[in-house]
């Protein structure tokens with residue numbers, strides 16, 4: 222009997238290769254079955270290695286993962302369901318999801334996202350549900366970020382740091398049914414107007430054509446769960462207004478109505494013009510009087526010496542005449 226009972230190196234290499242190809246391995250302490258890999262509640266600091274390549278559902282929630290590595294993720298080209306809820310992911314790059322273009326479900330809620338690259342989701346044409354809620358350091362979304370996610374039906378943007386959104390961001394989301402926007406410090410200034418108007422029309426379109434759709438933005442019904450809590454935080458005169466209704470007052474403020482700042486401005490302009498006019502008139506008067514005095518002196522000298530240029534003399538006389546008729550002598 223041979224003493225060395227382990228497998229031969231060739232066999233080891235072979236099985237390793239097979240493992241990589243067929244995806245028969247499973248990450249430590251994770252559960253792998255039926256094309257689903259579950260690594261939830263594991264205190265993982267990093268994206269796990271050895272995920273089977275045929276995985277279709279990957280559950281990574283409740284860990285401490287900070288980075289989603291594009292390369293490793295890209296091996297899972299059949300992935301349709303990715304749950305990264307409650308981790309510490311900080312940013313999404315252009316190419317983070319480039320290899321997992323079949324994704325239908327993507328949950329990035331309760332992370333620490335601070336920036337999402339404009340084309341991070343650009344290959345996710347099949348994405349139906351996207352959850353970015355509870356990322357309080359997320360302050361900005363590029364207006365092209367949803368340009369290619371045209372299948373999106375549920376979009377959760379609750380409890381982020383977002384102050385404003387561009388309506389262009391939603392231009393391509395023709396399938397969108399539910400949009401969650403509450404818990405954000407919305408800044409309802411004039412830049413917000415286009416989006417607010419888009420929300421008004423979005424509601425009307427939804428209530429007209431998709432009565433069955435759970436439109437959380439629809440106001441006044443039993444389904445109104447999110448709309449009431451998505452309110453303006455700034456400016457103070459609109460604070461507390463639901464953003465689904467702020468379109469009309471904003472339109473009034475930004476387009477047809479002059480605020481009291483504008484009135485003060487106009488008043489100041491008017492006063493400046495008035496003051497400038499008065500000063501100009503006064504200066505003209507002073508100049509005229511000075512000129513007149515100087516001329517009277519010089520014309521007296523000229524008649525006395527009585528020789529020289531007649532034309533100049535006549536011009537001087539005429540000027541004197543006009544000057545006298547226009548400006549009463551102030552001395």
Ligand SMILES: *[C@@H]1O[C@H](CO)[C@@H](O)[C@H](O)[C@H]1NC(C)=O
Nearest residue numbers: 306330331352354355375377
């Ligand atoms: C998004 O995730 C949060 C928890 O992080 C959850 O409460 C919410 O229901 C999710 N939204 C959707 C639309 O599934």
Ligand SMILES: *[C@@H]1O[C@H](CO)[C@@H](O)[C@H](O)[C@H]1NC(C)=O
Nearest residue numbers: 309310311332333334335358
């Ligand atoms: C989340 O991000 C912010 C800003 O980048 C940072 O200050 C904070 O420490 C992060 N929190 C965690 C738990 O990583």
Ligand SMILES: *[C@@H]1O[C@H](CO)[C@@H](O)[C@H](O)[C@H]1NC(C)=O
Nearest residue numbers: 340342343344346368369370
């Ligand atoms: C959007 O998807 C189309 C194909 O569906 C692709 O040609 C295009 O490059 C994508 N756009 C971006 C910005 O990736």
Ligand SMILES: *[C@@H]1O[C@H](CO)[C@@H](O)[C@H](O)[C@H]1NC(C)=O
Nearest residue numbers: 384385408409410411412413
């Ligand atoms: C409105 O607020 C946003 C977010 O703070 C800002 O980027 C934008 O410049 C503001 N627009 C106007 C017209 O003040």
Ligand SMILES: *[C@@H]1O[C@H](CO)[C@@H](O)[C@H](O)[C@H]1NC(C)=O
Nearest residue numbers: 403445446447448449450451
């Ligand atoms: C709306 O906000 C209030 C107070 O913050 C909270 O009690 C309530 O549960 C919220 N409603 C929804 C549907 O989120």
